[in-house]
Amino acid sequence: MKMRGIIFLLAVVLEASVVTTHAKNVVCYVADWTIGRPEPGRFDIDNVDANLCTHVIYAFVGLGDNNNIKLPDRGVDGFDKLRALKNINPNLKTLVAVGGGAEGSERFSRIASSPESRGQFIENAISLMKNFNLDGLDLDWEYPAQGNGASPQDVPNYTNLVRECKARFSGQYLLTAAVPSSEWSARPSYDIAGVCNNLDLINLMAYDLHNVGDPVTGMQAGLYGPGKDDTDTVNAGVRFWINNGCQAEKINLGVPFYAKTWTLTNPNDNGVGAPVSGPGSPGPLSANPGSLSYSEVCSKINAGGWTVRYDEQRRVPYAFQGDQWIGFENVQSVSEKVQYAKDQQLAGVMVWAINDDDFHGICGDQYPLLHALNTINN
Template sequence: MAASASSRKNFIDSSLSMITKYGFDGLDIDWEYPSRRDTVYGSADIDNFTTLLKEFREAFDKKKLLLTAAVSSVREAASQSYNVTAISQYLDIVNIMTYDMHGSWDAVTGHNSPLFKGEGDEGAVAADLYTIEQALAYWIGAGCPPEKIAVGVPFYGRTFTLSNANVNGVRAAANGAGIAGPYTATNGFLGYNEFCNLLQTESWTQRYDQLAKVPYAFKDYNWVTYDDANSIALKVDYAKSLGIDKIMIWSIETDDFHGLCGYGNNPLLNAINLALDSSFTTNRPSSTSSPDATTSNSDSSSSSATSSSSSLPIPTPAASVTPATICKGGLYVPKPGDCTSFYMCVVKADGSYEPLEVKCSNGLHWDQTILACNYPSEVKCKA
């Protein structure tokens, strides 16, 4: 379609007809991917995609419609598909799909959406890493204005089958897709709502990659990479540090919208909204300056095998605190005099904030530097 002027016009005209009839705000182009996979035109796709967007822009400007596109994230892939500077001038929002960076197609375990390089990435060339940090560095460096970028955040995890149940860290050997969820029903894929329920009802060992700033978990031969409210808030805060103020979600129906896991309804969406709120100043994550940057919680000894290091425990309404005071401290605030608890500020329907008191799992302390419950030896806290 994109290679033919008449086909492009037909597609644009028919899109406009549908958008106008049903009152949509615009159109998101999701071409996966120009010049790759099943292409028959090869590198000509790059210019054809740009031309398609240019012609859409001319038609949409007349009706004040939005034009967005979902694009490949990492340098290795994106550099083959787009003239970044050219497409950026025609798009209102560039939705960068910063997820599916690793999955069951890999021979070893890896994070679905790591913020920074993590465990097992020692010695890797930074520009070649599949991380949000490097993806955004590429897109901004290639000419995409930060104010047009929306960072993709996954509301799902990727699952692997371990080759050896006793070798269960990041970059452990794997034999393809792992467990499927009861609703998404796809091996290698679990909605957050599905997995948070498993964590409540089954005995999983949870770990937190302090370098990549994301959790993972394993049980027998099953290994899962996922995001929770903590890791998502850190992703948003990092995006904000680059001048990015938009988040794209894939996909909203796998949030815990019924609140069955004990964190309230839509905990991931709430985490995004709270982190985007400019009234908060959270601890900005750094790939180099964090005191935890050279430490990883990959110990698989029995003493830590049942500890949860990043998933938020069950929150309860905070007693005898003033929301206006507590919630000025950030998204997550330490509880004074109690190393094992913290406050999570949740937005209410009227726009005000309610501090919920959260207690870490047994044996863990709240770590304000990584915004997660952590092992006491890694936390500086005096009760």
């Protein structure tokens, strides 16, 4: 009996050690449209390093008029390549994100408005996942009760949609959602406890906290605020979600691999909070005023002529040259966010989007920011 008890106790200890040492999540969104960028910015699903992600989320598929999900314009090719990543990493989880900023609220609001329409959407989602051997669905409604076509009833209806998805998926498929971190965006849209209780994972978009429409430069993903000012920061968003009933162990902390850029009103006034006349100049690959991929940022800095500074309060870098100003992430700031996620005992980290990293190693090592995210498991 004594030996049997020792063996039982050892089994319990071993089981507990397995539970407490599980790997943290590294969730990689892939923006489908970057397949259209010119080289060397062109990125397709088969550029993903499947060993650097625990989850890969294909973004985006849209919504149809009959509560169905529309395949991307490129057809099923992207899903075929997504499925092939499991040949490299059999433990990889593959999901599809439905919605996105361009989709808005109108169709989502209509789908969520009744048990019948929700049920049709859920069955269509299951068919999609089954047909393409996907592991889950990521809801990316930006945002319930906000935007054209939205309704105040979106808040309870979204909770119902999440609850009914979870029940119907029956553990066979993962259910995740991308949500904004900031209180001013999240509070009008969500019953936070009700939503989090019915999701497997929450991908917290802890970025876009300052945007190119602002009249001054700012950090889109500052970890903390200066002094006692800790609003519109990553920390404030995480604390808001947890304090309002979301389980820390379900939250993946979102990290942006793209930069925000502005054109300075006065090139000599170039700090954080400097007046601007508009967005920064577009990059040669991303071609989007006010935004650059990390690969574009590091290429500019490596070419010389830029002043680079690290904001010791907000824990993120910025750079300026002439009237151009860039707020971005680097290996140091990403590593500090990883440590923050560990300290807060979060589920892991998430990136929007993997295709903005230096995946070719133009500036040095391949995937420098993604490698920094993977220190979550060190």
